[in-house]
Amino acid sequence: MSLGDEHEPSGGYGGTGHTRTRLPEGGGGDVYGGARRGPRSSSRSLITVVGVVVLLIAAIAFANRGGDDSPSGGETSAGKPEAGSTAASGERPVESTAGGIPTGYAHNQQGAESAAANYSVALGSAEMFSKTRRDAILQTIITPSRVSSFEATLDQAYTSAFNKNVGLNEDGSTPQGYTFVSRTSPIGTKVTEASGNNATVEVWCSGLLGLAGENSTNPVTNNWFTITMNLEWTGGDWKIVTHSQKDGPAPVPGDDRASSADEMAKAVEEYGGFTYAR
Template identity: 50%
Template sequence: MSLGGDDGYGGDYGQDPTRPGGPSSGGRLTRTRLPEGDDDPFAPPRRGTPRPGKPSRNLVTVVSVVVLLIAAIAFANRGGGDDSSNGSSDDPGGTSATSESTAPTGERPVEGKDTVTGIASGFAKTEQGAQSAAANYAVALGSADMFKPASRRQIVSAIYAPDAATARLKRLDKAFSGNKILSNAGLDSHGNPPDGMTFVSRTNPVGTKVERFEGDTARIAVWQSTLFGIAGEGSTKPVSESWHTDTFELQWIKGDWKVTKYTQKDGPAPVGRDQAAASAEDMANAVEGFGGFTYAR
């Protein structure tokens, strides 16, 4: 089925023990300086004593390096982000300090959405924009809302091109009218699961691929996994996982990508891992407790 702290690099750099107040004298330092002519000519040469109030070259070098290091760290943490209230950044990789750990890469994610369905909208007229649109549409078409007449019409009308939407709705309504799809899914004629149970139909895009991009049209493939079934004690349709590839023919219409054709095929499916299946209760709690994502590349 198709469905974002400041490091305090403060550090006490050791005081010069020859400076007044240094640790070696409890706060005072007494020097004895012989006249230049009284030096013992056979004694080993004395190391020069820094003048009072003038730091040694080594100390100046250390402080300079530390200052440069702190400046570099501060610049890296800034990440080129702006100071807008929503924490957005002109950097397409989302490297500002306010970026979430799951921030998308590439083009900035869209901010618009359909007022009825909540499906993301306003995608960029680029390859990445088309991929984002296809991933979002795969999530919508694989959702549990597609099994209810009213929400199905809203979803199809929101993501399909006007002419394609009419023909697609006719085919879908006919397919669901016989109740065979609904009964096989464990639902009643209105798309509802048995009392006390949860219907699960959630698509999770794994990746997208541009198969064709020609400015106003694009063909995008979406590889995805899907959770589907009825979660609850005594369910005869337990939630299972499947893998599919959805392919979308998209057209640029009135400032956004719209679907003109949609197909689905099985796989590629990975080898299943030897992992204990969750109980019916745990699965129901997970589906209700973990919300789905709006995908944007």
């Protein structure tokens, strides 16, 4: 999330009918085959690492890895969140969009959290594999002074070899008979540092990546990670200055029965994305 044919991901932000929600208050057979999840092979681990880390955080060279490690105002002295820190704010969610991405956030910490959550979704979308759509996304969510740097870095990341690693054709298009899945779902957000026009927000996410289709050698897999975004208030909205990523927190894998390729492809096509608001 490359150079090549532009395509719109099924059910992604490029579609319609978005649902608004608030962050929680709380020869071979079907490779999915209904089999239970087992340990990932080294190749699948590589795909996960490349597909999530490079895909979402290719601009890591610009990330500011420093920062204040002290607890935010939403935590107690013991470092645990207050009871209300994960509750929905009750504020009206954003109404405007730019290229399908929610925009027009409040100039406060809640607005920064909402922006970070929605920007995580955009950066993790299948649309990032299209040069045209990727540049449009960056124009919308990156602070103007950093757009060119982000574009150049991501252009170097989305190569033909990278596309092949995630199961796509070299030009970034999806092989015939398959559905490409690349989605990020924010689970929660936390402001770790804030001033009048700057905020650092952590977004805990779950991601999906892979090809849904019979005989796929890159079936859709799940990963957990936390994205840290440094945001600034510019032009009447929150924009990304830098971002970085780390693994986890990851729950213990359940004993769920893996869906078939058809079920996975149908789910991606039928279930649209969300607009996240704090």
